[in-house]
Amino acid sequence: MTQQYPTVEQTIGNTPLVRLQRIPGSDDRGNVILAKLEGNNPAGSVKDRPALSMIRHAEARGDIRPGDTLIEATSGNTGIALAMTAAMRGYRMILIMPDNLSLERRAAMTAYGAELILTPASQGGMEYARDLAMKMQAEGKGRVLDQFANPDNPLAHVEGTGPEIWSQTGGQVTHFVSAMGTTGTIMGVSQYLKSQNSDVRVVGAQPAEGAQIPGIRKWPEAYLPSIFDAQRIDQVESIGQQEAEDMVRRLAAEEGIFAGVSSGGALVAALRVAQQVRNATIVFIVCDRGDRYLSTGVFNPR
Incomplete structure (x- = not known):
């Protein structure tokens, strides 16, 4: 066997x-x-769970498919987890993060092949990053998984x-x-x-x-x-x-x-x-x- x-x-x-x-x-x-x-x-981190859940369920619904570009605003752990999952499943990943967060988190995201956009914390931190992600989606630059509104996020912990x-x-x-x-x-x-x-x-x-x-x-x-x-x-x-x-x-x-x-x-x-x-x-x-x-x-x- x-x-x-x-x-x-x-x-x-x-x-x-x-x-x-x-x-x-x-x-x-x-x-x-x-x-x-x-x-x-x-x-x-715990965010490995919702990262995989959001991508797998979006695939099952036909919302995304390997080769697509995904976008997410993150303070760190979700971004690292999404970068890993995107690398495993064949997606381009763009992550938007306030520039006052730790260097290790930035390095981990780019190590997995993600593109990182740093936003000035002085302009609103995560709120600004979330707004920018939605703006980029509206401009056709990729698909936002939106951990803040996506029911597949808590579903990972229900399951x-x-x-x-x-x-x-x-x-x-x-x-x-x-x-x-x-x-x-x-x-x-x-x-x-x-x-x-x-x-x-x-x-x-x-x-x-x-x-x-x-x-x-x-x-x-x-x-x-x-x-x-x-x-x-x-x-x-x-x-x-x-x-x-x-x-x-x-x-x-x-x-x-x-x-x-x-x-x-x-x-x-x-x-x-x-x-x-x-x-x-x-x-x-x-x-x-x-x-x-x-x-x-x-x-x-x-």
Whole structure:
């Protein structure tokens, strides 16, 4: 019999769920805090899931076909994931990103063969990038997948991340915590987990006033992702920049989990939840790896 080997895209998903051992230290409340390690995906983040989902479903509908040009506004991880998926499936990829984001993310996108357009953060950051993507589509320069409005984004988590968490916890998950950016992860996982047990509490992490945390956003009303449904979230925690950065350094130094700053923010929210409940199984998303933030200095010795 011929040996069967997986392709790269077949390794997306089925990421580990691991128990924290030293954070928050000895817990007399009986809670368990579990980290879903999405940095183990092949392009290094949770966004591998919706990137593949959006392209595969668009292909199935006949909206796109290999050889076409795809366009997307991104703050980093979705762009890297789309660049990888486009390379695997034969698309030209144009990515539009604010120029104040990390050098590692830019380099990863171009390594996969994507064309990168940097927009001045001073002109509006992601909002400006999103507007430019739609303008380029209107001019016939390519097809925008639009992670902010595309139902195939949260569908990836209804079909993958949510069922994995349910299975890995044996249905014991009581709380799910995620940073909120495009909101695809928290929307899809919430939909699935609440379909299994309506008592599961879903907690979102948003940036506090003035905080600049990669991967966590609080959108102006006009740019709120249309995939977002506030009714799917039970609680929102505002996360300060310093506490997110401090926590992600602790996550690496005390747990051996090297992650991006948004994961520190999600853990801050998870620990707040842990102080409010007993005998809970709290799952939070570690959405990417820390190595794509080294140039920001966040991991420099303090």
